[in-house]
Amino acid sequence: MKELFNPSLMNSVVVTDCGSTTTKAVWFEKTSEGWRQTFRAEAPTTVEKPVADVTIGVANSIESLELVSGKKGLRSETTHSPISRKSEGGILDHYFSTSSAGGGLQMVVMGVVSQITGKSAERAALGAGAIVLARICLDDEAPMYVQAEKVRELRPDIILLTGGADGGAEDQVRELAEMLLLGDPKPRFGEGTKVPLVYAGNIDLTEELRNLLSSTFDFKAVSNIRPKVDVEVLEPARETIHDVFLEHVMSQAPGYSKLTEWADGEIMPTPVAVSRMIEVAAKRLDTSIIAVDIGGATTDIFSIRKEDGVFFPVHRTVSANLGMSYSVGNVVELAGVEAISRWLPFEFPPQNLRETLWNKMFRPTTIPQSLKELQIEHAVAREALRLSFQHHKELSEKVEGSREDVDIGKMFRHQESDEFDISKVDFILGSGGVLSHAPNRASAALMLMDSFEPKGITFLGVDSIFMLPHLGVFSKYHEEAALEVLFSSCIVPLGTVISPLKVRKKISKGEILASIEIEGSTPSHIQGLQITRIPLKEGEERDIRIIPKRSDVDFGAGSGKVFEGKAKGGEVGLILDGRAGVLNFASIGDSLSSLQQEWNRELGIAIS
Amino acid sequence: MYTPKLLIHSNVIIERERSLPIKGKFHVALGDSINGDALILSTELRGDLTIVRPNDRFSIPPDEALKTCLVGVGERVHIGSVLCQTKGLFGYFQESIESPVDGCVEFISEESSHIGLRSDPESLEVKAHIPGEVISLQNERLVVLRSEVGVLQGVFGRGLEYSGVLHFLPLSRSEVVEQSHLESIKENLSGAIIAGGMTFSKEAFDYAVDSNVKAIVTGSFRSNFVSESLGGLDAPSDSDMPVVLITEGFGELALSENAYAFLSWANGRMASISGRTQVRAGAIRPELIIHEADHSEVQIKEEMTMEPSIGSMVRVVRGDDFGMVGTVSEIPDELHTLESGVKARTLKVRLKNGSESYVALANLEAL
Numbered sequence: 001m002k003e004l005f006n007p008s009l010m011n012s013v014v015v016t017d018c019g020s021t022t023t024k025a026v027w028f029e030k031t032s033e034g035w036r037q038t039f040r041a042e043a044p045t046t047v048e049k050p051v052a053d054v055t056i057g058v059a060n061s062i063e064s065l066e067l068v069s070g071k072k073g074l075r076s077e078t079t080h081s082p083i084s085r086k087s088e089g090g091i092l093d094h095y096f097s098t099s100s101a102g103g104g105l106q107m108v109v110m111g112v113v114s115q116i117t118g119k120s121a122e123r124a125a126l127g128a129g130a131i132v133l134a135r136i137c138l139d140d141e142a143p144m145y146v147q148a149e150k151v152r153e154l155r156p157d158i159i160l161l162t163g164g165a166d167g168g169a170e171d172q173v174r175e176l177a178e179m180l181l182l183g184d185p186k187p188r189f190g191e192g193t194k195v196p197l198v199y200a201g202n203i204d205l206t207e208e209l210r211n212l213l214s215s216t217f218d219f220k221a222v223s224n225i226r227p228k229v230d231v232e233v234l235e236p237a238r239e240t241i242h243d244v245f246l247e248h249v250m251s252q253a254p255g256y257s258k259l260t261e262w263a264d265g266e267i268m269p270t271p272v273a274v275s276r277m278i279e280v281a282a283k284r285l286d287t288s289i290i291a292v293d294i295g296g297a298t299t300d301i302f303s304i305r306k307e308d309g310v311f312f313p314v315h316r317t318v319s320a321n322l323g324m325s326y327s328v329g330n331v332v333e334l335a336g337v338e339a340i341s342r343w344l345p346f347e348f349p350p351q352n353l354r355e356t357l358w359n360k361m362f363r364p365t366t367i368p369q370s371l372k373e374l375q376i377e378h379a380v381a382r383e384a385l386r387l388s389f390q391h392h393k394e395l396s397e398k399v400e401g402s403r404e405d406v407d408i409g410k411m412f413r414h415q416e417s418d419e420f421d422i423s424k425v426d427f428i429l430g431s432g433g434v435l436s437h438a439p440n441r442a443s444a445a446l447m448l449m450d451s452f453e454p455k456g457i458t459f460l461g462v463d464s465i466f467m468l469p470h471l472g473v474f475s476k477y478h479e480e481a482a483l484e485v486l487f488s489s490c491i492v493p494l495g496t497v498i499s500p501l502k503v504r505k506k507i508s509k510g511e512i513l514a515s516i517e518i519e520g521s522t523p524s525h526i527q528g529l530q531i532t533r534i535p536l537k538e539g540e541e542r543d544i545r546i547i548p549k550r551s552d553v554d555f556g557a558g559s560g561k562v563f564e565g566k567a568k569g570g571e572v573g574l575i576l577d578g579r580a581g582v583l584n585f586a587s588i589g590d591s592l593s594s595l596q597q598e599w600n601r602e603l604g605i606a607i608s
Numbered sequence: 609m610y611t612p613k614l615l616i617h618s619n620v621i622i623e624r625e626r627s628l629p630i631k632g633k634f635h636v637a638l639g640d641s642i643n644g645d646a647l648i649l650s651t652e653l654r655g656d657l658t659i660v661r662p663n664d665r666f667s668i669p670p671d672e673a674l675k676t677c678l679v680g681v682g683e684r685v686h687i688g689s690v691l692c693q694t695k696g697l698f699g700y701f702q703e704s705i706e707s708p709v710d711g712c713v714e715f716i717s718e719e720s721s722h723i724g725l726r727s728d729p730e731s732l733e734v735k736a737h738i739p740g741e742v743i744s745l746q747n748e749r750l751v752v753l754r755s756e757v758g759v760l761q762g763v764f765g766r767g768l769e770y771s772g773v774l775h776f777l778p779l780s781r782s783e784v785v786e787q788s789h790l791e792s793i794k795e796n797l798s799g800a801i802i803a804g805g806m807t808f809s810k811e812a813f814d815y816a817v818d819s820n821v822k823a824i825v826t827g828s829f830r831s832n833f834v835s836e837s838l839g840g841l842d843a844p845s846d847s848d849m850p851v852v853l854i855t856e857g858f859g860e861l862a863l864s865e866n867a868y869a870f871l872s873w874a875n876g877r878m879a880s881i882s883g884r885t886q887v888r889a890g891a892i893r894p895e896l897i898i899h900e901a902d903h904s905e906v907q908i909k910e911e912m913t914m915e916p917s918i919g920s921m922v923r924v925v926r927g928d929d930f931g932m933v934g935t936v937s938e939i940p941d942e943l944h945t946l947e948s949g950v951k952a953r954t955l956k957v958r959l960k961n962g963s964e965s966y967v968a969l970a971n972l973e974a975l
Contacts, residue, residue: 148657174720182657208719326887329841354831355858358841359926361887362763362857366971367950369927374948439949606949 005264005477010093013478014065014074014083015470016058017270018045018099018259020297023054025061026470027069028485035484037467041065046255053255055262058097081262094477097263098469099256100270105130105245106188108156110180111137112163112172117201120225121162123395124200124234126316128241129269130158131298133320136179138163138172151183158244159185159195159217160237161209164202166227173201177209181216194218196244200225200237220244245269265477271300273472275314277482278302278429280475283311284483287426290452292385293466294432296325296364299388303396305424315396319388324434325364328380332357335383343379343450345596345607346372371608374439378447381434385451393420423455423501423556429491431463436492438462441571442533442603445494449577455501456556457544457565460494460572493538493570498526499577502559504552509595513553513578517545518567524576531599532576536569572603613973614855614893615910616866618758618873618902622910623743626734629653631748640742644771644880644899648742648751649734655727658709662692663721665705673721683713691723737769738880738897756907758877758898760855760870762825765883765894766838767851770801770822774898776875777804782862784808785826787815797821801879801896803871806862813837816850823851823881825871825896828861851883853894861931864923866975874898916955921975924957924967933975934959940966 011030027039041064046057073091076084084090107130111117114137133154163173187195197217206221222236282289282304291302299319305312321330337350368374438444444462475482507528514526519542544567551560567574600607632651663673676692685707696702711727740755785805803825855867878899886892924932938956944966954966
């Protein structure tokens with residue numbers, strides 16, 4: 001089918017993303033300046049009752065696209081499809097689509113030991129674009145009947161069962177299988193059908209489990225995701241989950257079989273599309289990237305690391321309980337009001353803060369009217385992002401390749417070398433309303449800085465309207481065009497932040513940690529507990545030289561050593577951050593809100 | 609669009625689904641007019657499966673553990689029945705495993721020796737909860753009722769369902785309900801739904817619980833109260849606690865004029881309350897339903913939505929002016945920049961206190 005997608009013949013493509021609440025249609029066209037996103041429109045997603053047909057929402061979004069653009073010919077006059085291709089007398093070359101409607105792919109993963117097969121199963125599911133409803137392991141505290149009840153209530157689309165290295169644990173895996181029979185879950189869609197179960201554990205048990213479980217589940221076996229205790233092989237499980245999702249789950253979801261007929265190529269799950277675009281961008285920029293999408297209910301983080309010249313696969317986590325409206329109550333619960341209030345440039349009683357955020361949770365469509373409310377939302381966004389990033393780091397630990405000497409203890413010992421190294425990330429991209437639509441771009445930059453604590457030299461950007469899913473599926477068929485749109489229409493560059501990797505001793509406010517020589521500009525300083533903003537416009541790039549003034553300060557070349565790099569401009573410019581992470585906040589005490597005021601003012605952010 | 613409105617009206621046509629988790633039996637027929645306490649559905653829930661592992665308990669291989677088994681598949685057992693027993697040594701040092709449940713032996717695994725015990729089934733009944741007409745019977749598990757009732761939806765609730773007589777406390781909208789207010793009507797408290805006031809003091813709430821009040825409807829709760837007295841925002845419903853429903857939100861938020869008028873009208877009437885609240889994936893609001901509608905009021909349907917118009921009444925549901933009622937004086941075409949810096953569609957609202965301001969449409973409820 002590849003010959004159908006000839007990039008050189010493409011000039012006009014529409015892509016829809018069917019989200020849980022909104023279906024967004026985006027039009028990509030080849031203009032005299034290159035590929036651009038020319039128009040966009042949206043309509044409510046219609047996968048839930050009473051409409052229960054995703055194609056209605058798609059058709060409505062295409063109709064809106066015609067209205068917004070003032071152009072006719074997107075929709076076919078002769079067929080029921082809203083998409084009219086040039087081959088049918090219309091104006092489009094292709095139509096593609098992604099989807100996370102109906103909550104996307106929802107999975108339960110099961111393993112014997114939570115830190116080994118449990119985590120690997122979760123990584124496999126997340127990599128396949130799923131939301132993991134629960135990770136159930138034998139070393140969980142809850143008794144079996146409670147776990148079985150959970151499986152029954154959650155109604156997953158697919159269950160991933162793992163456990164035991166090949167030739168290893170057997171009874172424990174059998175116990176997990178018995179738990180599944182106890183739970184006897186029913187599918188979310190497709191009443192009367194069996195829930196698909198992907199088995200990716202000890203191969204010695206495959207046939208026994210097939211006999212035991214096939215009458216209750218749609219059983220599929222793939223190679224073990226942990227064939228040896230210290231080896232992880234996720235791809236076969238990921239691919240099978242993806243195939244089962246398309247074949248079984250999506251086909252049962254209301255209207256998807258018709259959408260599949262309308263679209264060219266497969267309907268790509270939204271997170272898979274986003275992962276794809278991030279990977280494409282990282283390889284083009286030759287840089288490590290973290291991308292975050294913070295929504296009302298969930299926060300997705302994608303990261304791709306480059307080490308020793310090699311790109312690792314995109315790692316994705318979904319914090320399905322952390323968000324800005326529906327899930328904001330969870331953020332308050334997990335982070336605590338004290339953690340949220342430390343980001344406020346004013347005093348606000350903890351009980352009132354909690355009530356403000358709870359009221360937002362129960363009236364999720366309301367928006368911040370006053371400056372104070374906006375600052376409260378930005379404060380809670382920081383904690384949602386910090387917690388989500390912590391979750392992301394916990395799941396991104398490296399599993400070593402095959403070794404002869406197996407060290408079980410290493411699985412359970414935390415080692416600094418295993419930790420996600422933020423200093424190796426060159427680009428942080430933020431998306432989601434609170435970041436993309438912050439009234440002041442500097443607010444978005446500061447939120448990213450406070451949440452991820454970038455180290456060294458890091459470029460910051462926001463996605464203007466979240467078209468990463470659209471670009472991701474488009475990149476499968478025309479990578480160059482997708483990249484052109486990404487850099488011209490999608491990413492809003494904020495600028496570069498410079499902060500020390502390590503500061504071993506306490507720092508005082510105003511103390512000069514390093515001097516910065518900026519090509520073509522007056523030298524500046526990074527000062528303790530201060531932020532300095534230097535104008536540097538989008539498109540501008542400067543060589544910089546960082547000269548530590550203390551022997552314990554490291555910017556990436558070693559303690560006390562000069563570091564050279566480049567700074568790229570953006571809407572905020574160059575930001576010198578001498579706060580050395582929030583660890584110092586604990587020692588700041590009562591003067592924290594006045595410091596927050598100072599940092600906000602330096603960046604031109606209005607404060608109440 | 610306005611923020612989705614909470615329905616408060618004394619004469620509404622509603623449709624409600626009543627259902628079982630699995631298939632069962634209907635006790636009503638299409639077209640039946642029924643009361644709130646009518647039984648409409650029933651079924652039996654399969655008992656839980658309990659696994660007993662003699663190989664683990666006796667620390668012997670499965671094939672030996674199988675030999676200790678004294679029961680067979682299909683056999684009925686009771687709590688304390690001996691399922692397995694080792695031979696011991698010359699009749700001494702025997703070990704045995706007793707059944708932890710009443711039920712039936714469902715399987716004995718030849719491979720693992722594990723014994724599956726299925727507990728006795730549980731009966732499950734569903735009542736109507738509200739009066740109405742049966743308009744649909746589906747899939748042997750779902751009944752749809754159509755009712756003409758009074759409805760008050762809240763922001764947050766806790767607890768399941770209850771039906772009883774509502775007693776309205778004759779306090780002002782912004783008054784805190786104290787224990788003394790409840791003591792003055794103590795003969796009416798047991799089994800009642802008590803409504804009124806801006807919030808309940810902790811003492812009043814504890815007194816209500818001790819007096820067997822079954823449900824409380826008020827304007828708001830402080831968050832500390834929710835954490836200390838209700839177990840937190842996400843705590844599961846507790847059948848020993850009253851069902852609660854707040855109409856405005858969290859903090860010290862006075863009852864709205866609409867809610868006050870509704871509850872005043874509902875005093876002494878039969879009501880059903882549900883505290884169930886869900887914010888995502890199809891919002892479910894806690895609601896108070898008055899069994900008999902006020903036919904002197906214009907009847908509305910539940911799905912009616914409103915578009916902004918000059919002169920229409922609105923209420924602010926966010927920010928410092930929360931709860932303030934006003935009239936729409938202007939509908940700007942262009943987006944307006946709020947104090948927060950956010951650009952949004954707004955309405956110019958003349959508030960009851962005389963002031964006029966641009967309020968985000970998303971922060972207004974149509975009245």
